[in-house]
Amino acid sequence: MNGVHDTGGMHGMGPIQYESNEPVFHEPWEARVFALNGAVRAWGKWTSDASRHAVERIPAPEYLRMSYYEQRLHALIELMVKSGLVTRAEVESGKLAPGSPKAVPALISGAVPGMVAKGKPASREVPVAPRFMVGQRVRARNIHPTGHTRLPTMKRGKLGTIHLHHGVYVFPDTNADSQDEKPQHLYSVWFAARELWGEQASERDAVYLDMWDDYLECA
């Protein structure tokens, strides 16, 4: 979706606010939101792509007003309601629905170190043919999906060169909503800064983007 989350190249977002000796969390509730996201994700009801999409779907004025962890809290609640882990009434009242069964947590504290150390690789060992080779000239497709996508708006239609081949990875556009992984080749693609931003950019500089086969066409 062409959302306000797709910030690359925008003007008017204000100064960068650097904080010396910044704490990991500024408020205890931020730490709880971070941890709740991790613990509820262990239920496997949605993917990280779905989490990102839930943040992107926050209406633009709200997205810009909210702090980072407020956005994550909002997205977590939406995903829990959508997947049936909780009802909207439960969240609003803070009380269990009558007759609600008691579950056993998907993540217990003893399993945290293992989960953190293992992660969740997005690469897949499936035999699909790559559409492009390192060194090949490519064009970012001029497409405007209304759902989740990792193809930034300002890169669409631009010419680049395949710089690295990462391998086969889950495709976020389909994985976000339908959990259809549609594994395909992922590349790091080099774009000259001037191709993206015109003459005002340095002729030396470049932006590298990770892009899947479905985002690219032959140039």
Next chain:
Amino acid sequence: MRATEHDHDHQEVPSDLTLRVKALESLLVEKGLVDPAALDALIDTYEHKVGPRNGARVVARAWVDPAYKERLLTDATAAIGELGYTGGQGEHMIVVANGPRVHNLIVCTLCSCYPWPVLGLPPVWYKSAPYRSRAVIDPRGVLREFGLELPEDVEIRVWDSTAEVRYLVLPERPAGSEKLSEEELVALVTRDAMVGIAKVKLPQAGANL
């Protein structure tokens, strides 16, 4: 860039967030969906165990061990794993090396992707729209705001983390650090240098290392 001590005037945090989050946590615990001890363990992991010190160890090792550096630049995930740093938001790592003519900068323009096993959780400025929007279109201006002026003949490579691949900058080893031990080098390497908004500097003369 505006330096702040503990300043959040860019975000309006409603005062009821503490209560809302507490109520949500109680509900989820009551439903048996989360274990509060698991929440504590997750927070403790990223507040106390996983952070930029890990990345600093990777960088210092690469500075003192050319064979390690080569492995790091060809298969970063495995080389970082050699030091015990693996897992969530670092499953697929790429390390990009700075040099006299090349400077690398990491950003996630679409959200907040960041290499957790080596840097921990990202700072607010990295996740904020001002940095995300301008790092790609005006990297030289952004670096200048952070106090880093790069000569025109240095090529800036901006890495936008649009997939599950995570990037780490291998900064240049500062001149004059030849006699320092690996442990002393670790202490010099900052998070900012590994994101690419700063260089690694020797401590001021007279300061204790």
